[in-house]
Amino acid sequence: MKETINQSKLSKPKTFFLSLIILSLFFLIFLSLQPHKSMQKPISDLKIRPGYTSYDNYIHHQLQKTTNPNLRKIWTSTDWHRKIRVFTQFFNRLKHEKLLTNSSKALCVGARVGQEVEALKRVGVNDSVGLDLVPYPPNVIKGDFHHQPFDDETFDFEFSNVFDHALYPDKFVGEIQRTLKPGGICALHVAVSRRSDKYSANDLYSIEPLKELFDGSDLVRSRKVDGFGLDTEVVFRKRKFDVKNY
Numbered sequence: 001m002k003e004t005i006n007q008s009k010l011s012k013p014k015t016f017f018l019s020l021i022i023l024s025l026f027f028l029i030f031l032s033l034q035p036h037k038s039m040q041k042p043i044s045d046l047k048i049r050p051g052y053t054s055y056d057n058y059i060h061h062q063l064q065k066t067t068n069p070n071l072r073k074i075w076t077s078t079d080w081h082r083k084i085r086v087f088t089q090f091f092n093r094l095k096h097e098k099l100l101t102n103s104s105k106a107l108c109v110g111a112r113v114g115q116e117v118e119a120l121k122r123v124g125v126n127d128s129v130g131l132d133l134v135p136y137p138p139n140v141i142k143g144d145f146h147h148q149p150f151d152d153e154t155f156d157f158e159f160s161n162v163f164d165h166a167l168y169p170d171k172f173v174g175e176i177q178r179t180l181k182p183g184g185i186c187a188l189h190v191a192v193s194r195r196s197d198k199y200s201a202n203d204l205y206s207i208e209p210l211k212e213l214f215d216g217s218d219l220v221r222s223r224k225v226d227g228f229g230l231d232t233e234v235v236f237r238k239r240k241f242d243v244k245n246y
């Protein structure tokens with residue numbers, strides 16, 4: 001009798017340890033079945049906004065704001081100097097970093113009334129022009145950034161703060177890479193942690209999609225900025241030799 005009691009006392013910790021080993025084994029098997037982090041498909045950090053029923057519909061939506069006469073009055077009066085001042089600081093820094101020089105041929109993509117073009121000229125980059133759906137002569141000419149009206153390898157420098165307005169981000173970036181000279185610089189201001197306005201056509205959640213889209217360029221740097229609702233400046237340099245073409 002005494003022996004039986006002792007045996008049952010002994011078997012309790014035994015059972016406990018056995019269960020612990022079995023549980024640990026199950027846990028290890030479960031862990032080994034999980035995909036490794038580097039094997040996981042990245043979550044897309046670039047989302048195209050739904051709701052544009054056609055390209056015409058998208059263009060019409062963009063034009064609604066850009067052609068608004070009251071807003072154009074504000075952009076060309078109250079807003080004019082304030083925006084030029086801020087753009088001037090951004091461009092001066094890029095000049096200081098030797099990413100932009102007075103001899104750069106520069107393009108501002110989606111320049112609306114062209115405060116950024118004016119700022120480039122004021123910092124000494126005289127050969128500068130803007131592109132927008134609505135022209136604003138002499139600084140901004142008419143054109144669609146999905147099909148830039150320029151020859152290949154025209155510019156040394158392109159600036160844009162309208163990536164979020166691209167319905168086709170691959171074409172937007174493709175056109176910048178096409179019209180940049182080899183070694184040319186593209187500086188983008190984008191909204192990563194904030195959502196941009198109702199005229200945006202896409203939302204960006206990190207700079208990873210930009211790195212993928214700029215497949216013929218190298219990332220020079222990115223930094224936080226305060227640029228009219230846009231929080232990140234990303235700078236790329238177009239490669240002199242793109243291995244893809246050989």
Ligand SMILES: C[S@@+](CC[C@H](N)C(=O)[O-])C[C@H]1O[C@@H](n2cnc3c(N)ncnc32)[C@H](O)[C@@H]1O
Nearest residue numbers: 062066110111112132133143144145146162165
């Ligand atoms: C937020 S505003 C930026 C204006 C200007 N860069 C500034 O900071 O004052 C966006 C501009 O992108 C232009 N835009 C939108 N879609 C475009 C397209 N497909 N091609 C060219 N410009 C476009 C609009 O007309 C508008 O002027």
